[in-house]
Amino acid sequence: MTAGIRCMQMRGGTSKGAFFLAQDLPGDRDDVLVRIMGSPGEHQVDGIGGGHPLTSKVAVVAPGDHGVDYLFLQVVPDRPVVSAAQTCGNLLAGVGPFAIERGLVPVAGARTEVRIRLVNPHESWAVAKVPTPGGEVSYEDGIELTFPGGDREIFPTGRRVDRFAGVEVTCVDAGMPVVLVRAEDVGVAGTESPEQLEADDELRAIVEKIRLEAGPAMGLGDVRESTVPKVSLLSAPRHGGLVSTRTFIPHRVHAAIGVLGAVSVAAGVRTPGTVFPAGEGAGVEHPGGTATVSVELDETRMRSSSVVRTARKLADGLVWPRPATKGPAPC
Numbered sequence: 126m127t128a129g130i131r132c133m134q135m136r137g138g139t140s141k142g143a144f145f146l147a148q149d150l151p152g153d154r155d156d157v158l159v160r161i162m163g164s165p166g167e168h169q170v171d172g173i174g175g176g177h178p179l180t181s182k183v184a185v186v187a188p189g190d191h192g193v194d195y196l197f198l199q200v201v202p203d204r205p206v207v208s209a210a211q212t213c214g215n216l217l218a219g220v221g222p223f224a225i226e227r228g229l230v231p232v233a234g235a236r237t238e239v240r241i242r243l244v245n246p247h248e249s250w251a252v253a254k255v256p257t258p259g260g261e262v263s264y265e266d267g268i269e270l271t272f273p274g275g276d277r278e279i280f281p282t283g284r285r286v287d288r289f290a291g292v293e294v295t296c297v298d299a300g301m302p303v304v305l306v307r308a309e310d311v312g313v314a315g316t317e318s319p320e321q322l323e324a325d326d327e328l329r330a331i332v333e334k335i336r337l338e339a340g341p342a343m344g345l346g347d348v349r350e351s352t353v354p355k356v357s358l359l360s361a362p363r364h365g366g367l368v369s370t371r372t373f374i375p376h377r378v379h380a381a382i383g384v385l386g387a388v389s390v391a392a393g394v395r396t397p398g399t400v401f402p403a404g405e406g407a408g409v410e411h412p413g414g415t416a417t418v419s420v421e422l423d424e425t426r427m428r429s430s431s432v433v434r435t436a437r438k439l440a441d442g443l444v445w446p447r448p449a450t451k452g453p454a455p456c
């Protein structure tokens with residue numbers, strides 16, 4: 126029998142994933158991850174994935190030169206595909222605690238700072254302040270995640286407004302490439318549930334048309350098979366926030382919003398001249414509540430951003446991939 130592979134399952138923010146030390150994964154990593162998560166399979170019943178993009182995520186963590194390296198991999202539930210085209214700010218919340226639990230970073234006082242190099246899609250940095258009272262990780266309190274922005278331009282097309290598929294949009298990337306669209310411009314109110322939006326074939330078609338035209342203009346190439354850009358439908362806030370969102374990620378609709386997705390939305394709507402200029406504020410409303418993100422901008426450049434997220438260790442042990450010779454369908 127194949128040996129089990131060391132794995133920790135964690136919730137990071139509003140997502141859930143499998144965390145591995147890079148050294149514990151074999152050379153045929155992506156094939157093994159597909160078999161661990163149970164793809165392809167609508168419900169991933171033959172693996173530990175949850176049958177939804179938000180619960181079919183993987184973090185690969187390794188010691189780095191100035192902290193730890195975090196590689197994010199999206200395992201597509203219904204196809205045998207592993208994509209490194211994006212990172213995930215929600216799962217990032219689990220990286221600091223995982224690095225401490227695995228002994229990559231020593232506990233340093235009541236809050237341990239973990240410097241994290243986000244390896245993909247292009248190198249960037251985050252600092253996680255992990256609560257470590259009494260010398261061990263506490264999952265009770267929030268983890269502050271700070272993203273130094275450097276000098277990054279946040280509008281990848283060079284414009285604040287573009288027109289794709291006949292619809293005015295703003296393409297923004299402040300950590301996650303997102304296309305901002307006024308909900309009313311694609312015939313919805315922006316208050317619908319994710320299920321209602323996913324059931325609307327006409328809406329899905331126009332959202333995908335916008336995305337396919339926006340991708341190359343954002344420098345992402347042909348995005349037919351890519352999980353980015355996301356498309357966020359914007360409408361007026363209803364709970365005192367900055368803006369209300371419904372986000373296609375990109376084919377399912379997020380039950381909440383991604384961390385970096387929320388940072389990109391906030392950066393976009395805080396800038397005058399975009400499709401939904403919303404002024405000051407920090408609350409990005411979504412179907413499950415409000416994400417509070419703090420964004421510091423200098424015109425069209427990102428100075429820094431931060432969010433507070435919680436994470437929780439769910440399980441720690443060994444995981445056994447489906448044998449390579451067996452087909453995906455369990456019986």
Ligand code: NQM
Binds near residue numbers: 139140352374
């Ligand atoms: O935007 C889902 C999530 C994400 C991404 C997605 C994320 C982020 O909520 O930082 O976390 O947009 O595919 O896990």
